[in-house]
Amino acid sequence: MSNKEKSVIFFLAKIINLSITLLSITIVSRGLLVNDYANYRFIITGLNMIIAIISVGLPNSILYYLSGGMREKYLTNAYVAIILMVLAIIFLSNPLVFFISKMIKSDIFFSYKIYFMIMLILTFVNSTTENFYVAYNKSKLLSFSIVIPNLIYMASLSILYFLGLNINNILIVYIGRELFKSILFIIFVIKNKINYKVIDFTSVKDILVFGIPIGLSSIIGTLNLNLDKVIASNLLGKEAFVKITNATFEIPFVTFAAASLFTILTPVMKKHYDENKYDELLKVWNKAGRTMIPIIISITVATMFFSKSFIIFLYSRQYLDCLVYFVLYQFNTLNRIFVYGSIFLASGKNKIYTLNSVLSLLSNIILNFILGKLIGSLGIVLATVISTHLMVLLQNYQISKVLNVKIKDTFPIKDFVRAIVIATLINIPLFIVYYVFFFNNTVLGLGMLIISCGITFIYISIKVNDEILNYCINRAKNIVRAK
Numbered sequence: 001m002s003n004k005e006k007s008v009i010f011f012l013a014k015i016i017n018l019s020i021t022l023l024s025i026t027i028v029s030r031g032l033l034v035n036d037y038a039n040y041r042f043i044i045t046g047l048n049m050i051i052a053i054i055s056v057g058l059p060n061s062i063l064y065y066l067s068g069g070m071r072e073k074y075l076t077n078a079y080v081a082i083i084l085m086v087l088a089i090i091f092l093s094n095p096l097v098f099f100i101s102k103m104i105k106s107d108i109f110f111s112y113k114i115y116f117m118i119m120l121i122l123t124f125v126n127s128t129t130e131n132f133y134v135a136y137n138k139s140k141l142l143s144f145s146i147v148i149p150n151l152i153y154m155a156s157l158s159i160l161y162f163l164g165l166n167i168n169n170i171l172i173v174y175i176g177r178e179l180f181k182s183i184l185f186i187i188f189v190i191k192n193k194i195n196y197k198v199i200d201f202t203s204v205k206d207i208l209v210f211g212i213p214i215g216l217s218s219i220i221g222t223l224n225l226n227l228d229k230v231i232a233s234n235l236l237g238k239e240a241f242v243k244i245t246n247a248t249f250e251i252p253f254v255t256f257a258a259a260s261l262f263t264i265l266t267p268v269m270k271k272h273y274d275e276n277k278y279d280e281l282l283k284v285w286n287k288a289g290r291t292m293i294p295i296i297i298s299i300t301v302a303t304m305f306f307s308k309s310f311i312i313f314l315y316s317r318q319y320l321d322c323l324v325y326f327v328l329y330q331f332n333t334l335n336r337i338f339v340y341g342s343i344f345l346a347s348g349k350n351k352i353y354t355l356n357s358v359l360s361l362l363s364n365i366i367l368n369f370i371l372g373k374l375i376g377s378l379g380i381v382l383a384t385v386i387s388t389h390l391m392v393l394l395q396n397y398q399i400s401k402v403l404n405v406k407i408k409d410t411f412p413i414k415d416f417v418r419a420i421v422i423a424t425l426i427n428i429p430l431f432i433v434y435y436v437f438f439f440n441n442t443v444l445g446l447g448m449l450i451i452s453c454g455i456t457f458i459y460i461s462i463k464v465n466d467e468i469l470n471y472c473i474n475r476a477k478n479i480v481r482a483k
Contacts, residue, residue, distance in 0.1 A: 018250075020150040022314065025249070027157050029315045031165030038242045039108045040167055043116065045229055045245065046100040046109060051123055052222030054089060054096075057211025058082070059128045060345050065207055066135035067267040076195050077203040082128060084204070086121055093117050104241075105234045115171040122178035129185040134263055136192070145184045153177040213350030220357040221341075224364050224391070228384045231368045232377060240377050246315055247325035247381065251303050254333055258292045262339035269346035278403045282410070285343055285399075290412050290465040292337040293419045298456035300333045301423035302449050305431045309445025325381045332388045334420070338411075340395040347402050356398055360391040415464045422463060423456045 029037055058081065065074040089096070097116065101109040109116055133142035156173040157165075223230075228248065233241040265288055272281035303310055307327050311320055344353035364387035371379030400407040430452050438444040461469035 017146045017150050020154045024154055024157050026314055027161050028165065028170060029319065031161045032167070032170075034242070034318070035238075036167055038238050039106070040170060041242060041245045042104055042106045042108050042233075043112060043167075043171070045226060046104055046106075047116065047119055047123060049103070049222055049226050050096055050100055050120060051127055053219050054085065054120075054124060055127055056208075056219070057213070057350075058085065058208065059131050059211075060341070061207050061211030062128055063131035063135055063263075063266060064210060064270070064345060066132065067270060071135060072195070073198050073200075074203060074207065075192060076198050077200060078128075078132075078207055079189065079194060080199060080201075080204050081207045082125060084208075086125065089117075089121055089124060096120070103230060106238075112167070112171065115168075115175070118175050119171065119178065122175065122182055125185065126178055126181045129181065129188070130263070132185070132188060135267075138188070141184070141188065145181055149177045149180040149184075152180065211350075213354045220354070220361045224357075224361055224384075224387065227361075227364050227368055228380045231372050232380055235369075235372050235380075236376060240380075242319075243322045243325065243377055244380060246311075246319050247322040247329055249314065249326070251299055251330065251333055254296050254299055254336055258288075258296070258336055258339050261288055261291065262342040266342045266346050269343060273347045278405075281343075281346070282403055282405060285338075285410070286412055289337045290415055291467050293412070293415055293464050294457050294460040294466075294468060296337050297334065297416075297419040297423050298453050298460055300330050301420065301427055302452035302456060304330045305427040305452065306434065306445050306449035308439075309442045309449060312442045313446055325377065328381050328385055331385050335388065335392045337416070340392075340399075343399060343402075349398075349402050352398055352402070353395070356391070356394040360387060360394060363387050363390055419460045419464050422460050426456050426459065427452050 028040060032040060062078045062081075065071065066078065093113075097109050097113050101107055129145065130142060133139075133145070153173060153176070156176070157170070160169050160173065225248075228244050229241055232244040265284060269281050269284055272278070272284065304327050307323055307330075308320070311323050311326060315322075341353065344350055364384065367383035367387055368380050371383040373379070375382075396410045397407055399410045403410070430448055434445060434448045438448070458469065
């Protein structure tokens with residue numbers, strides 16, 4: 001199976017996953033009282049932050065070692081590394097709960113400590129499994145592990161919505177989903193037999209240590225991603241936390257669109273870098289970015305224009321107070337055409353990436369605190385957007401140094417700007433029609449959003465990069481011929 005086919009399969013699986021995530025949020029936000037919903041978001045936000053901290057780059061490290069020529073040696077040692085980390089999580093359970101409760105300023109973690117720790121262990125293990133499947137070309141298993149557990153999760157939430165949702169049964173369903181994923185991974189382990197003879201604690205140490213620089217970057221990235229929520233909770237209280245948290249919801253399909261491609265391409269870029277084929281590496285990098293432009297720009301810009309309908313659909317009208325913040329956050333999403341960690345992982349320049357991330361975190365903290373104090377929630381949002389764009393500039397500058405090229409060669413700026421202009425020009429007349437005739441009709445607003453995404457995607461594909469469009473057309477033709 002080609003890299004393109006694998007990335008498309010991975011992407012489609014992620015689309016289904018994100019669709020289910022979106023629908024689950026619509027259920028939870030409507031099924032819980034505002035206060036309970038806030039507590040639920042505290043738990044999920046805290047879980048994501050702790051996972052990023054304790055993983056310390058282990059998933060990326062596993063992908064790195066299993067992508068090389070000695071993966072059979074490192075496979076069993078990767079299992080051992082995961083087991084040691086799970087034991088560490090169990091041992092540090094009390095400090096972890098105390099830490100996150102103080103960071104987010106909520107005692108809810110003590111009330112649900114057992115649930116939280118079980119979720120933490122299972123989610124940590126599952127954060128590594130996708131990279132095992134990628135390294136061993138288990139595309140079907142990868143897709144199955146993403147889609148089926150989430151379908152069961154969604155069906156369970158739907159039933160509970162009619163029976164009566166509460167935090168307890170939502171967390172139980174969450175645990176069930178993660179347990180299902182872990183069982184699938186155990187099956188993978190059984191099929192790829194553990195070779196006890198190759199267990200070598202030096203190799204285990206290599207796996208754990210190698211990922212630390214990029215793991216620290218991941219931690220910093222997660223702190224950057226959640227800093228606005230943390231500062232909102234500490235500075236402005238629970239209401240501001242919910243408003244910011246709702247506004248930062250990632251647009252469906254955008255987050256994993258690039259991730260699905262760059263996860264597959266990381267071993268390819270590593271091979272080019274090891275062979276000193278920097279020109280080939282840069283071609284792969286820029287081609288991937290241009291491939292992502294039609295998807296990300298079309299969805300992001302359309303969602304910005306029709307954000308009111310999207311927010312009402314996602315959370316209901318009682319959460320419309322996050323509308324302006326949601327639109328502002330989408331400027332960050334526009335930069336998601338690249339997954340910068342992949343090229344630093346491929347080139348082994350993890351420490352440099354970490355340094356840049358630290359600088360970004362410091363600027364984010366300073367800006368969030370100052371602007372949050374001055375103008376409240378809006379200041380926190382603006383600070384996050386400014387800091388994110390500074391991070392993009394830093395990373396592109398560093399890539400230019402690693403590959404010894406000009407900074408303009410690391411980012412397809414002309415195609416990027418052209419796509420944004422095209423998307424804006426398409427959405428303006430559609431939005432005028434919607435605003436004049438259907439502004440209070442949520443269903444028609446969502447319909448206009450979908451139509452806009454489709455038209456914009458096709459036109460940008462024609463003008464910038466038609467690879468995904470052609471692939472979809474060819475796949476559709478094959479399906480028709482098969483029938």
